[in-house]
Amino acid sequence: MDHYCLTYLYTRLSKPSEGYPKFWAVGFLNDQESFHYDSESRKAEPVGPWRHVEGMEDWDEESNLQQAREDIFLDTLQDIMDYYYDRNGSHIFQGRFGCELKNNRSSGAFWKYAYDRKDFIEFNKKIPTWVPLNLATSNTKKKWEPYLQNAKEYLEEECPGILQRYLNYSRHIVDWQGTH
Template identity: 60%
Template sequence: MSRTFQQPTWDLGMMVPLLLSFLLFLRPVAPLETLAREWGPGRYSLSFLYTGQSKPREGEPSFQAMAYLNDQALFRYDSTRGRAEPLGPWAQLNGVEDWEKESKLQKARGDFFLETLKDAVNYYKDPEAPHTFQGRFGCELQNNVSSGAFWSYAYDGSDFITFNQSIPAWVTLDPAAGITKSKWEAEAEYLQRSKAYLEEECPAMLRRYLHLGKHLLDRRDAPSVTITNHVAPGHQRWFKCRADEFYPPGITLRWTRAGSPLEPEFRGDMLPSGSGTYQSWVVVRVSLKDGSPLACHVEHSTRAETVTVQWDTEEGTVIQ
């Protein structure tokens, strides 16, 4: 594919105000277990995930945005609905946002986001193929003190451009990002104003959200644990230990037989349950000839000690 540079045109006067509120969260997507340890007591994050598509499939939006407080979805917006909608328990709180105003802001951000995607597509002269553009932005507080803020883009799943606060400057990670860097650094005050947003305005937003709904992030729901089993080939059984409805994320499930650890056959990812809590599971395969006691052990931050659930053939649910 030819990758000849093609200089696009843009309206800098329209673009710069949008850029000032368009801050992307520079951080790899971490496992929920890791994020749970990072948040911990007194640690909170506000982050946004933006996705744009050059050729969305029928019925799909070309732009969509999600806002998160820690792991909890705060609101969503997409170019098809055209409105920002609060999610989960945050929809029940008054004064979280002026949602009409937020809808207009997300519309402006989405338009600008797709223009940046178009620049990259034009640079590579590949308009017929579908392409994606993604970004994350946000900030963190530790004990009410700003502890980090981040900004990055990716094009077709690869790093595109990131913001370095300490310089400050945009750092290009893709040849096409040179166009973006030139646009965003064309105004002398823009970099300093962007840095100030990351270090001052975003933390202020996060503090306001915490004032309204910190109790939602600090809640602690202990897991419910169930054991099921079914027959496996060769005079064996699969035993599944499942934990449901726990929060915060981060849990350990393990099996033992007669006190000795068993190697799991399958371990399920920790997944949202749809009610603001999480679920996880682990499966072992054991011989029917071995009648030794079988137990599942569960460790979660809501319990000071490990919870042990013994398998009881009289009370357990058997799935044939």
């Protein structure tokens, strides 16, 4: 296999149902879940065969990163609900971002958010800018603008580097699962 993808999916609920966390994150290598984090445990943990891969990730550091992203999701969801003057409704804010490697070279990246399952804002790394896809994005775009270069560097350098590091430790798992 010569095409690999690292994808992160994030979900924040304003009013979770009984038994559900208010926030969770899932990482995927290709289509296989590799780690999980939620607001109840506040720990990022490997899942499936990745539990047995030594050295792939510093899970305490990854937990801290996911806690920071949880805070960003809380803040952003509150901003959107404030925009709509709706503090009492049940809403969902989701994010999906990641990168791809083809023949060991970066071949693509994506970073997009949705509010109540409708497109909200996405990152265009060529310009770079956050592209509004919803009326309520003005406050979010303003808050995120100072970090444009960080987002661009993440998609172009850090994400492909993380994906390559993961593959160094677990390519055999990804390739095996891709054939079954």
